[in-house]
Amino acid sequence: MPKSNEPNFEENLKRLEAIVEQLETKEAPLDDSLKLFEEGVKLTRSCQQTLEHAKNKVELLIKESGELKPFEEPEP
Numbered sequence: 001m002p003k004s005n006e007p008n009f010e011e012n013l014k015r016l017e018a019i020v021e022q023l024e025t026k027e028a029p030l031d032d033s034l035k036l037f038e039e040g041v042k043l044t045r046s047c048q049q050t051l052e053h054a055k056n057k058v059e060l061l062i063k064e065s066g067e068l069k070p071f072e073e074p075e076p
Contacts, residue, residue: 009050016043 007015019040022028028036 009047012043012047012050016040016047019043 019036023033023036023040
């Protein structure tokens with residue numbers, strides 16, 4: 001399978017961590033901070049979608065094999 005030009009989960013997470021670090025330093029001007037925040041929101045959504053897809057795939061595999069219980073939602 002050819003490698004996609006899209007960054008993978010680990011790359012997105014690394015970039016998100018860098019953005020958080022930049023925003024925490026409070027050194028960026030407001031406009032730059034807003035752009036970083038917007039990028040961070042997009043990366044967060046992408047990471048959440050990747051994790052949800054992986055969770056669904058694991059649950060399906062477990063269900064098909066019947067060997068383990070599916071994931072349970074954590075109690076608040």
